[in-house]
Amino acid sequence: MKHxxxxxxxEMGITHWQVRKPALFKAEEVHKxxxxxxxxLLVVCTKEDKQHPLMQAILNAFEIGKDKVTYCSLAQxxxxxxxxxxxxxxxxxxxxxxxxxQLLHSPALAILAEQHHAKQTLWKQFCAYQQ
Known part of the structure; x- marks a missing residue:
């Protein structure tokens, strides 16, 4: 179910079901x-993007500490x-x-690292929300 x-x-007062024993399912990480x-800052990305060197540089530019950032997959x-x-x-x-x-979106970081205009677009999105 989407967020x-x-x-x-x-909001309608309908509670959602929660799996009691998610370990029984192979998609346990999705239910967590x-x-x-x-x-x-919630970053929806792949494992490769999370580990890309550009990720830390962008977070430093945003002035958001590592402890204030959470990473997740699209399924999560x-x-x-x-x-x-x-x-x-x-x-x-x-x-x-x-x-x-406030939703920021960009291409994958491997692509972002090569495209100067994509970096500018991400930065402009971030600055627009900071005003």
């Missing part, structure tokens, strides 16, 4: 809820219930989020 659908159901209590994002941080960055394409969230 937006879960929020809609929650993220701890977003201290998160300022779509199955996340509850509140999301205001700032969300996707390196895997456009996401559907409520208008209250």
């Amino acid at each position: 937006q659908q879960a929020v809609f159901l929650q 809820q993220l701890n977003l209590s201290q998160c300022e 994002f779509e199955n996340q219930h509850g509140e999301l941080p205001t700032l969300i960055w996707s390196t895997i394409g456009q996401l559907e989020v409520a208008p209250a969230h």
Whole structure:
């Protein structure tokens, strides 16, 4: 279930089912809820993007510490219930989020590292939300 659908159901007073023993399922990681209590930036990306050297450089430019960033896959994002941080960055394409969230999107970091205009676009998106 996508996050937006879960929020809609929650607003209607309909609770969602939660798997008691997720270890029985192969997709256990998908069902695992993220701890977003201290998160300022949620990054929806691949494992390769998370480990790319450019990731830390961008976070430094955004002035967001490592402890304030949470990484997740698209499947984890779509199955996340509850509140999301205001700032969300996707390196895997456009996401559907409520208008209250500030959504940044960019190509994968391997591509971003080679395209100067894509870096500028990401920076302009970030600056637009900071004003």
